[in-house]
Structure formats: structure tokens, C-alpha cells
Amino acid sequence: MKQCFYGKGVFAGRGFRKGDKILAFSGPVIHRSQLPIPILPENDYYLQIGEDFFLGPSGEPDDFVNHSCDPNAGVIVQFNSAILLAIHPIKWGDEIFFDYSTTMDNAPCEIDCHCKSPSCRGRIENFLLLPVPVQQKYVQLGIVPDYILKKFLKKYAASRRIINTPIRRLISC
Numbered sequence: 001m002k003q004c005f006y007g008k009g010v011f012a013g014r015g016f017r018k019g020d021k022i023l024a025f026s027g028p029v030i031h032r033s034q035l036p037i038p039i040l041p042e043n044d045y046y047l048q049i050g051e052d053f054f055l056g057p058s059g060e061p062d063d064f065v066n067h068s069c070d071p072n073a074g075v076i077v078q079f080n081s082a083i084l085l086a087i088h089p090i091k092w093g094d095e096i097f098f099d100y101s102t103t104m105d106n107a108p109c110e111i112d113c114h115c116k117s118p119s120c121r122g123r124i125e126n127f128l129l130l131p132v133p134v135q136q137k138y139v140q141l142g143i144v145p146d147y148i149l150k151k152f153l154k155k156y157a158a159s160r161r162i163i164n165t166p167i168r169r170l171i172s173c
């Protein structure tokens with residue numbers, strides 16, 4: 001963890017191959033009704049892990065992984081926990097990012113994005129509001145949690161093109 005454009009960020013202490021686990025998220029499991037109101041973006045250390053459940057701040061580096069609209073990592077939610085894994089090869093010293101929208105469903109906090117990637121969407125918002133090609137990319141990577149995936153599949157049930165997209169899992173969980 002070190003200072004960066006966003007204040008703090010998480011940087012690779014070694015190289016990672018695609019599919020490698022980078023870290024485990026920790027922190028208390030919090031129900032939506034227990035979230036602080038409002039959540040200021042600079043204090044938003046809440047990772048959504050279920051329709052109404054979040055992992056709260058842990059004080060560990062997992063609190064400080066920044067967002068990018070062109071991320072090199074993704075979140076896999078498993079029951080009441082979550083891990084971060086590489087979706088591209090990551091070199092030593094690279095900053096690690098995931099796309100916050102991949103876990104966001106009816107999220108309590110949406111913010112403008114200034115990630116500076118060429119594909120920046122300008123807004124970090126709920127997964128179901130993302131452009132369809134972006135949604136498909138993340139679904140194919142297997143980094144969309146089940147509580148969002150089931151809504152995504154329902155929303156696009158009429159489109160066989162999307163339904164027939166194979167969903168690969170980078171890891172078995």
C-alpha cells in the first residue's frame with residue numbers, strides 16, 4: 001500500500017498471472033440497514049457481497065484497492081467473504097484496481113469517476129446500469145456475484161445472444 005493519485009492504493013508486491021488470488025477482503029459483515037448515511041466517497045470502505053450485505057472496513061490493504069473502468073483485477077464473492085483475483089497479468093509495482101460497479105446492486109453510494117482510463121465511463125454506478133458489452137465482459141470473466149448475475153440473466157432473458165454466452169470461472173469456488 002502506498003500513496004498514489006487517489007490518496008492511497010494497493011500495488012503488486014510480486015507478479016500475478018491471470019486467475020491468481022491477490023488478497024482476501026475482510027471486515028465485519030454489515031446489513032444494508034446498518035450502513036452509515038450518507039456514505040461519503042472518501043469513507044466508502046464497504047464492499048457489497050450480497051443483495052443487502054456488505055463487508056465493512058477492515059483497516060487492512062483490502063480497504064484501499066481503487067476503482068478503474070479498465071481494471072486488472074476482479075472480485076469473487078463466496079458466501080460471507082470475497083477475494084480479489086487478477087483478470088490480467090499484473091507486474092510487480094503495478095497498481096491493482098477492480099471495477100467497483102461489478103459488485104454494486106442498488107448501491108447506497110454512486111460517484112463520478114476520474115480513473116483516466118480510455119474506457120472511463122465517468123460514473124461508478126450499479127452493475128445493471130453499465131453498457132451491455134461491459135456487463136458481458138465481466139460476466140464472461142466470472143467476476144459478477146450471483147446476487148447480480150441472477151438479475152442480469154433475468155433482465156436479458158429475451159436475448160439468446162447474451163444467455164448463450166459461456167460463463168467461465170477463473171477459479172472453482
Ligand SMILES: [Zn+2]
Pocket residue numbers: 068069070113114115116117119120121122123
Ligand atoms: Zn473511470
